[in-house]
Amino acid sequence: MQPEQQGIEVAVLVSVGRHPITGRARRADQDARGLELALGLERQLPGSRVSLLHAGPRGEESESALRGYLGMGLERLTLLEQAEGSDAIPALAEHLAAAAPQLVITGARAERGEGSGLLPYALAERLGWPLVNGLAAVESIENGVATLLQALPRGQRRRLKVRLPAIVSVDGATPVARQSAFGPARRAELVATSAPAEADRELAEWQLAPARKRPKRLKIIKAASARDRFKAAAAKAEGGGGQVLKGVSAEQGAEAILKLLNEEGVLR
Amino acid sequence: MLDTLLPILIFSALALAAIGAVRRVRLWRQGRPSAVPLLKGLAALPRRYLVDLHHVVERDKVMSNTHVATAGGFVAAAVLMILVHGLGLANPILGGLLLAASATMFVGSCFVARRRRNPPARLSKGPWMRLPKSLMAFSVGVFLITLPTVGILPADAGHWLLALVLSALVVWGLGELVFGMAWGGPMKHAFAGALHLAFHRRAERFGEGNRSTGLKALDLEDEAAPLGVEKPADFTWNQLLGFDACVQCGRCEAVCPAFAAGQPLNPKKLIQDMVVGLAGGSDAKYAGSPHPSQGLGGKPVGEHFGAPHGPIVAPDPMTGGKALVDAETLWSCTTCRACVEECPMMIEHVDAIVDMRRHLTLERGQTPNKGAEVLDNLIATDNPGGFAPGSRLHWAADLDLPLIADLQQVDVLLWLGDGAFDMRNQRTLRALVKVLRAAEVDFAVLGNEERDSGDVARRLGDEATFQSLAKRNIATLSQYRFLRIVTCDPHSFHVLSNEYGELGGHYTVFHHSTFIAELYDAGRLAFAPWKGGKVTYHDPCYLGRYNGEYEAPRNVLKALGIEVKEMERSGFRSRCCGGGGGAPITDIPGERRIPDMRMNDVKESGAELVAVGCPQCTAMLEGVVDASAEVRDIAELVADALVMRPAGGAVDATRRPAGKTTAEEVI
Numbered sequence: 001m002q003p004e005q006q007g008i009e010v011a012v013l014v015s016v017g018r019h020p021i022t023g024r025a026r027r028a029d030q031d032a033r034g035l036e037l038a039l040g041l042e043r044q045l046p047g048s049r050v051s052l053l054h055a056g057p058r059g060e061e062s063e064s065a066l067r068g069y070l071g072m073g074l075e076r077l078t079l080l081e082q083a084e085g086s087d088a089i090p091a092l093a094e095h096l097a098a099a100a101p102q103l104v105i106t107g108a109r110a111e112r113g114e115g116s117g118l119l120p121y122a123l124a125e126r127l128g129w130p131l132v133n134g135l136a137a138v139e140s141i142e143n144g145v146a147t148l149l150q151a152l153p154r155g156q157r158r159r160l161k162v163r164l165p166a167i168v169s170v171d172g173a174t175p176v177a178r179q180s181a182f183g184p185a186r187r188a189e190l191v192a193t194s195a196p197a198e199a200d201r202e203l204a205e206w207q208l209a210p211a212r213k214r215p216k217r218l219k220i221i222k223a224a225s226a227r228d229r230f231k232a233a234a235a236k237a238e239g240g241g242g243q244v245l246k247g248v249s250a251e252q253g254a255e256a257i258l259k260l261l262n263e264e265g266v267l268r
Numbered sequence: 269m270l271d272t273l274l275p276i277l278i279f280s281a282l283a284l285a286a287i288g289a290v291r292r293v294r295l296w297r298q299g300r301p302s303a304v305p306l307l308k309g310l311a312a313l314p315r316r317y318l319v320d321l322h323h324v325v326e327r328d329k330v331m332s333n334t335h336v337a338t339a340g341g342f343v344a345a346a347v348l349m350i351l352v353h354g355l356g357l358a359n360p361i362l363g364g365l366l367l368a369a370s371a372t373m374f375v376g377s378c379f380v381a382r383r384r385r386n387p388p389a390r391l392s393k394g395p396w397m398r399l400p401k402s403l404m405a406f407s408v409g410v411f412l413i414t415l416p417t418v419g420i421l422p423a424d425a426g427h428w429l430l431a432l433v434l435s436a437l438v439v440w441g442l443g444e445l446v447f448g449m450a451w452g453g454p455m456k457h458a459f460a461g462a463l464h465l466a467f468h469r470r471a472e473r474f475g476e477g478n479r480s481t482g483l484k485a486l487d488l489e490d491e492a493a494p495l496g497v498e499k500p501a502d503f504t505w506n507q508l509l510g511f512d513a514c515v516q517c518g519r520c521e522a523v524c525p526a527f528a529a530g531q532p533l534n535p536k537k538l539i540q541d542m543v544v545g546l547a548g549g550s551d552a553k554y555a556g557s558p559h560p561s562q563g564l565g566g567k568p569v570g571e572h573f574g575a576p577h578g579p580i581v582a583p584d585p586m587t588g589g590k591a592l593v594d595a596e597t598l599w600s601c602t603t604c605r606a607c608v609e610e611c612p613m614m615i616e617h618v619d620a621i622v623d624m625r626r627h628l629t630l631e632r633g634q635t636p637n638k639g640a641e642v643l644d645n646l647i648a649t650d651n652p653g654g655f656a657p658g659s660r661l662h663w664a665a666d667l668d669l670p671l672i673a674d675l676q677q678v679d680v681l682l683w684l685g686d687g688a689f690d691m692r693n694q695r696t697l698r699a700l701v702k703v704l705r706a707a708e709v710d711f712a713v714l715g716n717e718e719r720d721s722g723d724v725a726r727r728l729g730d731e732a733t734f735q736s737l738a739k740r741n742i743a744t745l746s747q748y749r750f751l752r753i754v755t756c757d758p759h760s761f762h763v764l765s766n767e768y769g770e771l772g773g774h775y776t777v778f779h780h781s782t783f784i785a786e787l788y789d790a791g792r793l794a795f796a797p798w799k800g801g802k803v804t805y806h807d808p809c810y811l812g813r814y815n816g817e818y819e820a821p822r823n824v825l826k827a828l829g830i831e832v833k834e835m836e837r838s839g840f841r842s843r844c845c846g847g848g849g850g851a852p853i854t855d856i857p858g859e860r861r862i863p864d865m866r867m868n869d870v871k872e873s874g875a876e877l878v879a880v881g882c883p884q885c886t887a888m889l890e891g892v893v894d895a896s897a898e899v900r901d902i903a904e905l906v907a908d909a910l911v912m913r914p915a916g917g918a919v920d921a922t923r924r925p926a927g928k929t930t931a932e933e934v935i
Contacts, residue, residue: 019649021648021649021655022648022649022650022656024647024648026647026648072633073633179634179635179640179643180633181629181631181632181633182495182629182631182730182732183495186491
């Protein structure tokens, strides 16, 4: 017998993304994947409704980025308009508590701002809703319980049952977002409502600096058989070892580096 | 008896034709408005027909003469018949002329019949197979009934039965040629074709040496204007009229690279699909080659249907529904314009295809395969590969290229194109720089200020991204002063010179082969004699058919001492490499690859090297596995052959600034 499936209310939280090379505003990759997941649910569960929610200031650049989500086929986006540097969490929590969607989808972390990935957790804490991170798929939703597939490292999946309402966050495991089309994006409506602007005090204390690429440790694979080589290739790079030198002279530092390079076999 | 019957027959046929014509005109008028000067167009019609159209038809001499005899004979016979038999002006001179006209028409129709005996695959069958018989019926019928008029036969000659047979012949002929012309028979091409020539959307393409190849811009400011074509009624009325003019000769089908590769596009069928769309119904009556379908012998007819206000492409690709045309048909086109060049009815296939692609991309977000990724890259990084815009000059780190931002004013602005990111094309660019320096050209590059020209975005239907790139490029170019732009990319060449104008950017653009030919003629380059093997030349579509430059590359090769072994399809009939129109990005599968077929053409010419003048062609042709010929850009051949000019050979050696790098130091 076909289990009883009903349409649900899905809210997708979207942010203004940042292109990794040029830094231009765009639809954020993970948030767009979240919206793609929601649109898939809409197809899977007829009668579902997807709403888009963004908290932040309204500007030309951010508007064109937000319209990127609308170009995926939505008619409106609710914009909780806030001053620059405001904390989005109280505004979102208040709106979600009032709108009461059954499922909230967010990306795992934003592409600009702090990008700490804490927003879903902070929201879940405030609302008292369960949170599932690293979502891969929504398998079914029956009688207020969602069966979810969570992505674990190295391709593993874990099936979870979660009582709704819940918050789920997506990273790279969900399907890639569909193309954003110019026409629908241009026609769609940004419904702006003013939201409580609570200055983000913590952010104000932070020091922001351009990110630097972290050096990657080279893996030395000493494997006799093909199986060992495969295991080594599939294993995650492990850290450990190393030492921190503080207050040493340039000569001592150079010597320590030379010693390490010899040990690692980079120099011989 | 015939004296009373004939006027009735003639005038009732004309009246019915008039009713049909009104109905047909109303079908065309479903399209969107398009401003064309109606009276001026009609005045230009004879010249467009007798000169421009005939110029295309004449490429097939036998068919051209056949058409002249048949059509000329028919038009003359029809007019004279109205006078002689309709209005009863039984004048022996008019009658004699009528006899001559119908005899000429009969001779022509015999040739039409001969061609229909074993018709080539590109011709449509169905109602077209009866056309020669109808032509013969008309000409014979008219000839015989006119004999008494000139007094060769007595007026009461023959039995009443003979008169009845003759009237039947005339009725058949009038039915096909007059009534059928306005009611959708094969002769529709004459009626719609004449009006299409008069009200053509690209009036500027007519006239000796004229061409009009730039796509027309969408008005993005007007939010009510449709973004591309969703349904047949979204075409302009004269585009619809153009589709209706199709004579189904299949010349487009014969030259289409996608059709030859077994990709699901037959340009002739596509135009007939549009005719089905404008009239409403299914394509079941189509009697030509279908759109190819991998291994299935073609997509069956009768499964696709449309209406003037129904969607052309089924809205939901997931459910696999069918409408008038499948999306893959539209995405198979390489925009090579071979069909447009070959079409005797001057139909603009490429415009229509891009119009429909615009809807798919801008409204539905359904650009297939890598399309969406490429468009996203163009939006975010201004180049299709998603490379850092600041790395555009990395290939030239050791060349010390002058930047126009430093100089502000130069003779030549060298437009690099997106080939600057491609390692193969970087070799071409380095060669071109070497040549420019050897000829002491005062040039500079935009460097990191350059963006993609927007060519790919536009052919993929993303007019918004094209216009955004174009407007920013135009703004950048407006800051500097230069006499002309030189580029080794025919796609950039075409867009800069033919498509930026509508957005406010007017430039003199030269393809590098044109520029090199000019430098050689001015004595600023000297070459060592050619020692290599046989060479052929591949005409890039965007240089040749789009811009009419066939001579300069051949002149450069001649200057190098190379005798070009022409391929069977060269010049305006050159076969596409498969790299245009975003086709490598949308990558619609076929039974063969277009570049493989082209390299086969090269092999058949016996050449060991194929000279090209386009980064796309280079990439496509060099991607052919186990090719029999090498692929070299003209700039590379020139750079390899450079020798020091004989002293005093330089026309303007005085211009040379002291301490300028010589060619030998560059590479």
